[in-house]
Amino acid sequence: MAGAAIRITESDDPRIAAFRSIRERDLVGREGRFVAEGTVVLRMLAQAHTRGGGFRAEAILILENRLAGLAAILADIPADVPGYVADKTIFNGIAGFDMHRGVVAIGRREEPPSVAGLIASLPADSLVLAACGISNHDNMGALFRNAAAFGVDAFLLDETCCDPLYRKAIRVSVGSVLSLPYAQGEGARELLQSLTETGFAIWALSPRGETAVGQIAPSARLALVAGTEGEGLPDAILSQFHTARVPQAPGLDSLNVATACGIALYQMALSKGRIG
Amino acid sequence: MAGAAIRITESDDPRIAAFRSIRERDLVGREGRFVAEGTVVLRMLAQAHTRGGGFRAEAILILENRLAGLAAILADIPADVPGYVADKTIFNGIAGFDMHRGVVAIGRREEPPSVAGLIASLPADSLVLAACGISNHDNMGALFRNAAAFGVDAFLLDETCCDPLYRKAIRVSVGSVLSLPYAQGEGARELLQSLTETGFAIWALSPRGETAVGQIAPSARLALVAGTEGEGLPDAILSQFHTARVPQAPGLDSLNVATACGIALYQMALSKGRIG
Structure with a gap:
C-alpha cells in the first residue's frame, strides 16, 4: 500500500463491497479469497508477500484512528494494494458488527501448492x-x-x-x-x-x-x-x-x-x- | 431426577423461567448459579453431587427425543431436581437459539471452598x-x-x-x-x-x-x-x-x-x- 489511504464515507461505497458483512458471508472457496483481521494477522499477511506461499493482499480497510499505528506494517504491503480508511460508524456499518480489531484485509491465495x-x-x-x-x-x-x-x-x-x-x-x-x-x-x-x-x-x-x-x-x-x-x-x-x-x-x-x-x-x- | 419429566408446551411457562434466553443472560454471580449444557457436562454435574465440591443441579430441561438416551445420567441426579421436557420448537424458543445440544441444566455451587x-x-x-x-x-x-x-x-x-x-x-x-x-x-x-x-x-x-x-x-x-x-x-x-x-x-x-x-x-x- 503506497501513498494516502482512500477515505470511505458511505458504507455502501462499491469500492469496499468485498468487506461488507464479513461475519455472515464466507469468502472461502470464492477463488481462494480470505479475510485477515487485526494487527497480528495483517503483519503475517504483509510478510507473506515475500515468502512464496502464494498469499496476496487485495485490499485493506482501516479504522481511521489506527492508520498511524499500522504505518510500518502497511509499508510492507505492495504499492498497488488499495487501502481504505473510515471512521468508526462507517467501519462498523461496512463490517456489520463492532469490529474492535480496527483493521481487516481481503487476501487471496494464488496457486496453492499440491x-x-x-x-x-x-x-x-x-x-x-x-x-x-x-x-x-x-x-x-x-x-x-x-x-x-x-x-x-x-x-x-x-x-x-x-x-x-x-x-x-x-x-x-x-x-x-x-x-x-x-x-x-x-x-x-x-x-x-x-x-x-x-x-x-x-x-x-x-x-x-x-x-x-x-x-x-x-x-x-x-x-x-x-x-x-x-x-x-x-x-x-x-x-x-x-x-x-x-x-x-x-x-x-x-x-x-x-x-x-x-x-x-x-x-x-x-x-x-x-x-x- | 425421579419419575416422569414434566412436559412444557409454552416457552413462557414460569416453571422454566431460569432457562429463558440463556445465551444472552449471564447467571454467574447470581447466588452461584450456572448453566451446564450438553451430555458430557450434564454427566459431570450428576457425578458432582457425590463429590463434595458443593455443586448441585436445580433443574434440567431436555429435548424430548434425547430423554431416553439420557436416562442413565438422569438417574444419578437427586430425586427432588425437576426435569422438564419439550419438543424442538418449544426448547429452542425457551433457549432463544438453536440449542442442538438438546439438554441444559441450571446448577448452583453452595459454599465454595476458600x-x-x-x-x-x-x-x-x-x-x-x-x-x-x-x-x-x-x-x-x-x-x-x-x-x-x-x-x-x-x-x-x-x-x-x-x-x-x-x-x-x-x-x-x-x-x-x-x-x-x-x-x-x-x-x-x-x-x-x-x-x-x-x-x-x-x-x-x-x-x-x-x-x-x-x-x-x-x-x-x-x-x-x-x-x-x-x-x-x-x-x-x-x-x-x-x-x-x-x-x-x-x-x-x-x-x-x-x-x-x-x-x-x-x-x-x-x-x-x-x-x-
Whole structure:
C-alpha cells in the first residue's frame, strides 16, 4: 500500500463491497479469497508477500484512528494494494458488527501448492503434521498455531478437513495459516502413502496409542497424524502405522486434539534437537 | 431426577423461567448459579453431587427425543431436581437459539471452598495450578481441561481471574470445572505466599523463563503459575520465584496460555511419576 489511504464515507461505497458483512458471508472457496483481521494477522499477511506461499493482499480497510499505528506494517504491503480508511460508524456499518480489531484485509491465495509438491520440497530433516477430518475451525487454527510454535516444516490436510482460510481459523492461528507451509487434498491414505514413500516415520496420535509421545524413536523425517476429536483416526490408519499417545491421568476425557498435537510436536521437536 | 419429566408446551411457562434466553443472560454471580449444557457436562454435574465440591443441579430441561438416551445420567441426579421436557420448537424458543445440544441444566455451587481451605486439604504429594488475571473464558475452560488431563490436585485462581462458572468456560472445560477442585480469591501475591508457606516449589511460566519445563526439579509439592496471554505474569512475581518456559521455535509468537500450561503440567506429572 503506497501513498494516502482512500477515505470511505458511505458504507455502501462499491469500492469496499468485498468487506461488507464479513461475519455472515464466507469468502472461502470464492477463488481462494480470505479475510485477515487485526494487527497480528495483517503483519503475517504483509510478510507473506515475500515468502512464496502464494498469499496476496487485495485490499485493506482501516479504522481511521489506527492508520498511524499500522504505518510500518502497511509499508510492507505492495504499492498497488488499495487501502481504505473510515471512521468508526462507517467501519462498523461496512463490517456489520463492532469490529474492535480496527483493521481487516481481503487476501487471496494464488496457486496453492499440491500435497505432492509440498512433500517434494521438504528437506532431508523434516517434521510434518498431517490432519485427517478436522472440521472445527478453532481446532484447525490451534493446530496451525502449535505446529508453528514447534517449527513444523509442513502441514498436510486431507480432503475432508475444513479450509484453514476460514476467518476464524486464521484468527485462532494468530496468522500462522499465512506463514506455515501447508497443502490440502487427497484422501488420508494417499497422503500417508506419499509420506511413507518419501522416508517419513509416521506416528498416528490416539488416546489408545501404544507408545508414549516422549518415547517416539528419533528419525530424520518424522510425521505426526491427527484425527477428529470425536471419532479419532480410523482403524485402517491406526493399524497400518505406529501409534502414539499423550500420557494422561487415568479415567479422564482426552485432551483437545490441538493440545494433544502440541504436546506430541513438542516432544518430536525435542527429540530432533530443534528446541531445548 | 425421579419419575416422569414434566412436559412444557409454552416457552413462557414460569416453571422454566431460569432457562429463558440463556445465551444472552449471564447467571454467574447470581447466588452461584450456572448453566451446564450438553451430555458430557450434564454427566459431570450428576457425578458432582457425590463429590463434595458443593455443586448441585436445580433443574434440567431436555429435548424430548434425547430423554431416553439420557436416562442413565438422569438417574444419578437427586430425586427432588425437576426435569422438564419439550419438543424442538418449544426448547429452542425457551433457549432463544438453536440449542442442538438438546439438554441444559441450571446448577448452583453452595459454599465454595476458600483458597486457604483448599490448600489446607491438599496431600503431601501435590500438583497445583495457579492462575493470575486469566480473563478469557475459552482460556479458562481450556486450563481446567488440561489441568484435569494431567491430574492436578487443585486449581487456585486469584481474584482478577474470570469466574470459571461462565457457560462457555464450563463447556470448553468439557465439564471439568465441576470435577477439578478449585477455589478463587485473594491477590496473586497472597495466594502464592500461602503456597510457599505450605512447602510448594513455585514455578512461574513465561516465554522468557530460565528453566525449560522438562528440567523442572522434582518436588513432592509442585505449583505452576500462569498469567494472562498478553501481559504475562507481573515482574514482581517473575522475580520472586523460579521461572520456566516451554521451548519453542525461535522468533515465533508464543503458545496459547492453556496449551503452554498443558505442556508444563504434562512435564510436571511425568517428573512426579504420575503418568507415563
